[in-house]
Amino acid sequence: MRKKITIVGAGMVGLTCAKWAVVQELGDVVLIDIDAEMTQGKALDLLEATPVFGSDCKVVGGSDYTLTKNSDVVVMAAGLPRKPGMSRDELLSKNTSIVKTCTEQVVKYSPNCILIVVSNPLDAMAYVAYKVSGFPKNRIIGMAGVLDSSRFKTFIAQIAFMFSIAGINITDLLSGILPDKFKDQFKLIIQSLFRLNIKRINFLDSFCNME
Numbered sequence: 684m685r686k687k688i689t690i691v692g693a694g695m696v697g698l699t700c701a702k703w704a705v706v707q708e709l710g711d712v713v714l715i716d717i718d719a720e721m722t723q724g725k726a727l728d729l730l731e732a733t734p735v736f737g738s739d740c741k742v743v744g745g746s747d748y749t750l751t752k753n754s755d756v757v758v759m760a761a762g763l764p765r766k767p768g769m770s771r772d773e774l775l776s777k778n779t780s781i782v783k784t785c786t787e788q789v790v791k792y793s794p795n796c797i798l799i800v801v802s803n804p805l806d807a808m809a810y811v812a813y814k815v816s817g818f819p820k821n822r823i824i825g826m827a828g829v830l831d832s833s834r835f836k837t838f839i840a841q842i843a844f845m846f847s848i849a850g851i852n853i854t855d856l857l858s859g860i861l862p863d864k865f866k867d868q869f870k871l872i873i874q875s876l877f878r879l880n881i882k883r884i885n886f887l888d889s890f891c892n893m894e
């Protein structure tokens with residue numbers, strides 16, 4: 684039977700997550716938000732896009748948690764996002780109360796789910812969900828590392844790409860042009876690049892070899 688995935692918070696993060704879940708046919712999707720009408724509309728839009736994606740997942744939306752009953756996975760993306768100049772910590776008190784309320788509802792209808800917390804400040808919100816849910820720690824996951832790793836890969840790839848465009852061979856750089864004091868750091872970065880972003884590196888290799 685197909686998995687059931689609930690996403691609480693149908694904003695930028697929630698809707699993007701819903702789209703990925705539907706495109707990859709990870710499960711049937713329930714979108715929940717305090718704004719019921721908007722969420723029904725977003726769910727309908729996504730459902731009607733499934734023929735384009737070649738996916739036959741069901742998508743429903745609203746603000747009624749009975750829709751979420753017996754979800755296998757719940758993604759918590761409800762809460763305020765940062766405004767320019769705000770730190771994640773400034774979201775603490777408002778998002779604590781939002782995540783607390785939503786988690787209570789999630790647990791009521793899906794006591795056996797895995798809860799993936801995205802709302803910020805992430806570690807604090809994951810802790811709120813952990814405490815409120817009473818779930819064992821292996822059923823509460825904070826979503827941060829994957830994004831940070833992906834950003835890290837992107838930045839490193841961009842740096843390497845700039846070197847390659849400038850016609851600088853990274854191997855040459857490592858072998859002598861860089862002052863000794865930077866070599867270890869630089870080598871670490873390049874090794875990470877090789878480990879993390881193989882496809883991009885193949886592409887860069889051909890760039891580096893161009894006369």
Ligand SMILES: NC(=O)c1ccc[n+]([C@@H]2O[C@H](COP(=O)([O-])OP(=O)(O)OC[C@H]3O[C@@H](n4cnc5c(N)ncnc54)[C@H](O)[C@@H]3O)[C@@H](O)[C@H]2O)c1
Pocket residue numbers: 691692693694695696697715716717718760761762763764765774778781784785800801802803804805826827830
């Ligand atoms: N962990 C990460 O890597 C990461 C990345 C991006 C964003 N975030 C965080 O995710 C959260 C959502 O970001 P966004 O950009 O989607 O914001 P958004 O404003 O686009 O969406 C948030 C949604 O939550 C809804 N909401 C608010 N209170 C609610 C409640 N009580 N019940 C149900 N829904 C409620 C809002 O109506 C809104 O639709 C923010 O806290 C943001 O900081 C985390």
